[in-house]
Amino acid sequence: MSSFDVFAIARELQKLINARINKVYQISPQELKVVLNIKGFGNAILVIEAGKRIHLTEYPKPSPKKPSVFAMTLRKYIQGGVIKGISQVSFDRIVEIRVSKKGEEYVLIAELFGKGNVILTDADYNILAVMMPKRYKHRELIIKAKYSYPPQKANPFELDKEKLRKIFESSSSDIVRTLASKLGLGGVYAEEVCLRAELNKTKKEPSEEELDRIIKTLKEIKEKTGKENVIVFEKDKAIDVTPLKLELYKNREFKEYESFNKALDEYFTKYEIEKIEELEKSEFLSEIEKLKARLKRQAKIYRELRKIAKEYKELGDLIYLNFDKISKLLETINKARKKFSWEEISHKLGDKVKIDPEKAEIRLRINDKILKLDMRKSPSENADFYYNKSKKAKEKLEGAKKAILQTVEEIREVKRKGVKKREKPKKIMRKKRKWYEKFRWFISSEGFLILGGRDATQNEILVKKHLGKEDIFVHADIHGAPAVIIKTEGKGVSPSTIQEAFNFAASYSRAWKHGIFALDVYWVKPEQVSKTPEHGEYLTKGAFVIRGKKNYGRGKVEIAIGFIINEIAEVIGGPPSAIESKTPYFVTLVPGRKKSKELAEEIKNIILSKVKEKDKEKIKNVEIEEIQRFLPAGGGEVKRG
Numbered sequence: 001m002s003s004f005d006v007f008a009i010a011r012e013l014q015k016l017i018n019a020r021i022n023k024v025y026q027i028s029p030q031e032l033k034v035v036l037n038i039k040g041f042g043n044a045i046l047v048i049e050a051g052k053r054i055h056l057t058e059y060p061k062p063s064p065k066k067p068s069v070f071a072m073t074l075r076k077y078i079q080g081g082v083i084k085g086i087s088q089v090s091f092d093r094i095v096e097i098r099v100s101k102k103g104e105e106y107v108l109i110a111e112l113f114g115k116g117n118v119i120l121t122d123a124d125y126n127i128l129a130v131m132m133p134k135r136y137k138h139r140e141l142i143i144k145a146k147y148s149y150p151p152q153k154a155n156p157f158e159l160d161k162e163k164l165r166k167i168f169e170s171s172s173s174d175i176v177r178t179l180a181s182k183l184g185l186g187g188v189y190a191e192e193v194c195l196r197a198e199l200n201k202t203k204k205e206p207s208e209e210e211l212d213r214i215i216k217t218l219k220e221i222k223e224k225t226g227k228e229n230v231i232v233f234e235k236d237k238a239i240d241v242t243p244l245k246l247e248l249y250k251n252r253e254f255k256e257y258e259s260f261n262k263a264l265d266e267y268f269t270k271y272e273i274e275k276i277e278e279l280e281k282s283e284f285l286s287e288i289e290k291l292k293a294r295l296k297r298q299a300k301i302y303r304e305l306r307k308i309a310k311e312y313k314e315l316g317d318l319i320y321l322n323f324d325k326i327s328k329l330l331e332t333i334n335k336a337r338k339k340f341s342w343e344e345i346s347h348k349l350g351d352k353v354k355i356d357p358e359k360a361e362i363r364l365r366i367n368d369k370i371l372k373l374d375m376r377k378s379p380s381e382n383a384d385f386y387y388n389k390s391k392k393a394k395e396k397l398e399g400a401k402k403a404i405l406q407t408v409e410e411i412r413e414v415k416r417k418g419v420k421k422r423e424k425p426k427k428i429m430r431k432k433r434k435w436y437e438k439f440r441w442f443i444s445s446e447g448f449l450i451l452g453g454r455d456a457t458q459n460e461i462l463v464k465k466h467l468g469k470e471d472i473f474v475h476a477d478i479h480g481a482p483a484v485i486i487k488t489e490g491k492g493v494s495p496s497t498i499q500e501a502f503n504f505a506a507s508y509s510r511a512w513k514h515g516i517f518a519l520d521v522y523w524v525k526p527e528q529v530s531k532t533p534e535h536g537e538y539l540t541k542g543a544f545v546i547r548g549k550k551n552y553g554r555g556k557v558e559i560a561i562g563f564i565i566n567e568i569a570e571v572i573g574g575p576p577s578a579i580e581s582k583t584p585y586f587v588t589l590v591p592g593r594k595k596s597k598e599l600a601e602e603i604k605n606i607i608l609s610k611v612k613e614k615d616k617e618k619i620k621n622v623e624i625e626e627i628q629r630f631l632p633a634g635g636g637e638v639k640r641g
Helices: 003-016 069-078 161-169 175-181 186-196 208-224 260-321 323-336 342-349 379-417 456-466 495-507 576-580 596-610 613-620 624-628
Strands: 020-028 031-038 042-049 053-056 082-088 094-101 104-111 117-122 127-130 229-234 237-242 253-257 353-356 361-366 369-374 440-443 449-452 472-476 484-487 518-524 551-556 559-565 569-574 586-594 636-638
Touching: 003 031, 003 042, 003 053, 003 082, 003 094, 003 186, 003 237, 003 260, 020 069, 020 082, 053 260, 069 094, 069 104, 069 117, 069 127, 161 175, 161 208, 175 186, 186 208, 229 260, 237 260, 253 260, 260 323, 260 369, 260 379, 323 342, 323 361, 323 379, 342 353, 369 379, 440 495, 440 569, 440 576, 449 456, 449 495, 456 484, 472 495, 484 495, 495 518, 495 551, 495 559, 495 576, 559 576, 559 613, 569 576, 569 613, 576 586, 586 596, 596 613, 596 624, 596 636
Parallel strands: none
Antiparallel strands: 020 031, 031 042, 042 053, 082 094, 094 104, 104 117, 117 127, 229 237, 229 253, 353 361, 361 369, 440 449, 449 484, 472 484, 472 518, 518 551, 559 569, 559 586, 586 636
16 A cells, blocks of 8 residues: 555544454454444454555455464453544554553554554553564564654655755655655656656656646645545556546556445455466466476486486496407507507507597497597406496486476476465445344344343433333343333234243343343333432432332243344344244353353354355354354353253
8 A cells, every 4th residue: 555545544444433343363474354343333344464455344354263462462452442543644654543441542553564564552652562573773663662653754745845845956866756755655656746747757856836736736636535446457457456546547447436445445355366366377387387397307317317327338238248359459558558659559550449648548449339448447347437337327317217206296286286266255245234233132023123222321222212102111120131122113012022022131131141040020111111210219320210010920041043044144133932933043042151252153153054055155254243242241052952
C-alpha cells in the first residue's frame, strides 16, 4: 500500500471507532486477523499484514489452532477492548489504532513500509509486544524499549510553496524522483502528479509556476482520494488497486468499487492469488528446465566416462595381446639409447612409432589405435596403468548413474506435485441482522418471537421499548436472571410456548453457571411490571417491581444450538423443542465444565459430522464467536444419550 492508499483506508476505517475487539489471531509470521464486533453491524474482520496492507476482509483465512506468543500477548492487553481512534501517522505508511480497556489505553501500530512490523505499546509508547523484534540505526523495536517513528518525510498536503521549493533545491534528483522519495509519494503517484500538472519530469527543479501546479495537483488528488476506488487491469490481470482513477492508467481497463476497503479486499485476496499462481507456474517451469539441463549434463558426463572406461580397458588388453612385441620394442629402444641419438632411433623405427624423450613416452600405432607407453615401465606396468584408469572411470560411472537417477526422480517429483492449486478464498456470506438479534432470542415452536436481555442494560431496553401491552413478561426466580418477553402480536399463546419461555429464562439465568438443572419461573402481564419501587426502596439498573399474582411454573436448564442451512449456515439457539422444530442439525447442552470456546468448537465439529457433504463448507465458514453468542455464561457440555 502506498501512502495515498493508507490515507484513504485510514479515513474509511473510522467506522471501526467504538468497535470491540473479540479475538486476535496471528495466521502467519507477518499477518494478523482481528475479529471485531461493530455496533449495529455484528462481527467484522480486520486484516493487518506487516509491510503490506490493512483493511477489513470478507475473505478470512483459517485461524490457527494454537495461538502464537505475539497473539497471546495482544489478547492479554487488547482483547475485549474498544477501539477509540484510528489514524495515519503524518503521510507515512503507518496506521495507529488506539484501544481502551479497563481504563487503560494501548496503541496498536501497523508499519506498512519495507518488510513492516506490528507493535503494541502502552499510552506512553512503551513497547509491550512486537511481531518481529528489530534493531535499527536510529530506533529499536524490542519489548520495553520506547517506540519511536522512523525518520519522517514532508507531508505533501501540508507544504506551502516556499517549503516545496526548498525540497527541490536540496535534492540532487529530477522532479519525478524528488516527488517519489522526498515527499514519499512513491513512483506511481509521483508520475501521476507530473502527468496531471503537465511537468517535464526529467527537469531537476520546477519553475515558480510549476510549483503552483504541483501544489494544486496534490490538493486535487487529496480531494478525490477515496471517491473513485478501482482495481486496474491489463489483459484481464489485476495490476494495481487505487483510491482514485489515475491518468497514468487511463488506457487500462478497471473495475470500480463502492469503497476502497472492498477494492483492497478483492485485490489482495482474489487477484493476488492469481498473481502467485502465475509466479509459481513460472517457477515450476523454470525448475523443470533447470533439472532437465542438469540431466543433460549428467548424461553427457556418463557417456564420456563409459567411453573412457571402455577405451582404457581396450588399451590395456591391447598391450597383453601384443605383449612380446611391445617387450621387444622397449628392450630395443633402451639398448639403442646407449649408441644412438633420439633422432636416429626415431628414424630407424619408422612412422608407426613416435618417441617423446621429455615425457619418456612412446606412441605406438597398433590396429589403428594409438598406444602411449612409458619407456621407464614394463609392459605389465603400462597395462596396469590403463586398467586402473578404466577402473576409476567405472567407479565414477556408478556415481554418475546414481546422480542421473536422482535427477530423474526429482523431475518426476516436481511434475507429480505440479503447480500448487490454490484454493480461492471464499467470501463470508452475511445475512443482515434483524433488530432483535442483539438480544438473546429464539422463535418458539409455534412461531412466537421470544427475547431475553444479555445484561442489565438490555433488560431495561426490553421492558421500556419492546414490552407491548399484549406481550407476556417472563422471569426466573433467581437474582440477576434475564428479562424475557414473549411477543404475542395479539395472538393467543399456548402452554407449550409458555414452557419454552420458562426453559429459556431458566437456562440463561445464573442457574446455568451454578449447575442447577431446574428452576422456578413465572409469567405476568405487562401492566404488572414496574420501575417504580416501594417507598424507601431502590431499584438497580435492569431490576423491576412485579405487582399482583405471579403465574409460576418450572423451567428446565437445558438449551440447544442448531444450524439452519440455506445459502449460508445460520446459528440459532434456545430450548431444544423450539430448535428441533426448525432444523435436524442441532446439539443439546446442559451445564458443565467445558469453557465457551472449547464447547463451541465441539458443537461445530458434531454438526459437521451430521450435515451433507455439499453443506460442510457453509458450516466451516461459521465463526466460533457466532456459536458462542448463544451459549449461557458459565461452562457447559453436550448432553449424551
